[in-house]
Amino acid sequence: MIVGLLWLLGCQLVGEVVVRLLDVPVPGPVIGLVLLWAVLTWRRTPDDAPVVRTGDALLKHLQLLFVPAGVGVIAFGSTLRDDAVPLSLALVGSWVAALAVVGWSVALLLRRARSGGEG
Amino acid sequence: MTDALAWLRDSPLLMLTVTIGAYHLGCRLREHTGGHPVAQPVLVAIVMVAATVLALDVDYVDYRADTELIAFWLGPATVALAIPLHRQAARLRGLVAPMLVGITLGAIVSVTTAALLVRLAGGDDLLARTAAPKATTTPVAIGLAESLDAIAPLAAVLAILAGVLGAVAGPTVLTLLRIRDPRVRGLALGSVSHGIGTGRLLHDDETQGAFSGLAMGLTALATSALMPLLALVLFP
Known part of the structure; x- marks a missing residue:
């Protein structure tokens, strides 16, 4: 160890x-x-x-190591409440958009490389 | 009695025990629910610890200092993400070019959509700059927020929330998006939910976890490199 x-x-x-x-x-x-x-x-x-x-x-136990920083939500309670709409929209919207872009683009390029290699 | 209370307040031992105890309960809950997506130890622990810290009227700055011993290990754990990658190295064949293109696109989309959506929903410029680096792992998000003159501690919290969102909803959304290749699933989730999403995937399936860790590192690199350029366009 x-x-x-x-x-x-x-x-x-x-x-x-x-x-x-x-x-x-x-x-x-x-x-x-x-x-x-x-x-x-x-x-x-x-x-x-x-x-x-x-x-x-x-x-x-990787998740444990993020807990101290995560508890920081309590220090921003009022900001998170006041700006709840823009923050949650940006958080969720941008998260889904980037997840889809990375997933689809990598999958598409992999498929093209594979069919290119065979053809 | 007052001596004991004063000692408890000054020693980091109480908050370390509370944090590790809450995380342990989170792990138990995940086992008992058969791995229910919402029963992520990180989420359970943050909620329980936040409630305790508020109830005991402890200042967050003091809590953070007390638990530095836990947060410190994030550095060595990030280094350790090389280990699942080493085991999965054979699966990297043919993936390098698509991966680099996909992660670069993802970094651009993350920063741009976060900033634009904040503005669209009526947030101000400061908030848009603070939300921009949220897909990167916490220390990177803090550094990038500082370079943008944004609110760095809030940027760290938003990065954590993006991570928790990925740990809870990531695998379900990936399935809805019809992304099935375990390597691609890992790369996609690591790009948007960094180490917290990686933690979930490592627990579920090593291949997904390994590629998620790789994507986390590459997203940190790509976002750091592109941010000055994106900032010129988004925050003139």
Whole structure:
């Protein structure tokens, strides 16, 4: 478990330092994700490796980690009430629109690539 | 007695226990209802903790500081999303180009429609700027909101709400939209509901969860890169 934690923290640490040095508008953990992915691929890491077990244990409770930020709704009670109509319309409308655009466009391009490859 | 109460107020232990306890109850509820979509641990926990914090008259700033120990792990957990991707790497074949196009389109649609719909329904410019980054994961939404001179903590809350919406309704809406390929389902939900939607999918099906995590990362990249350009058009 300690070895697994070291990998996760180490990749995040490198990611955080890199985004600050290069001044790119990307969160450090996302660079850390790419880095760990490269390491796992490079080393052909098997499923019983410490980093895999530690990471899976953490991901099992990914939703828990958003609770502290989510409780922030109480700090904006009055704004959320006063602007309930524009906010909920934007939230739901934009969510459905983008969900459909990503889903349909990727599915369409996949179908075209497949039929193109066969033909 | 007063000593004990004063200690409880100052120590982060009480709010950490309340938060993890509420999340645990949420997990139990999900089990007992056989995975009912509304019984998402994140939603149950937020409602229960918010009620407790309000009832005890605790300031949100203090609650947030007390639970930093939990929020901290969001960084390492994001890094860990490389693990399901590593296991699913073979399924990425042929998907890279469609994925990059789809996620870029999705980022543009998310930001544009959020800003336009706020204005259409009578919201002001500040609110439109605050809603614009809501599809990105919380730390990115905060950073983007700051760069737009919007209300960053409210942007974080809207991102959480978009995530919870995806955890609750995502799989049903994807089925209604006739999106069946598990990889495409994951990519679509991760693009609009970031880590919270990913949490739901990882619990239901690893393939969908892995691609959702990937889409979350790529959406953060695409939205951050495109926002300055979109802002020129949307918020002149």
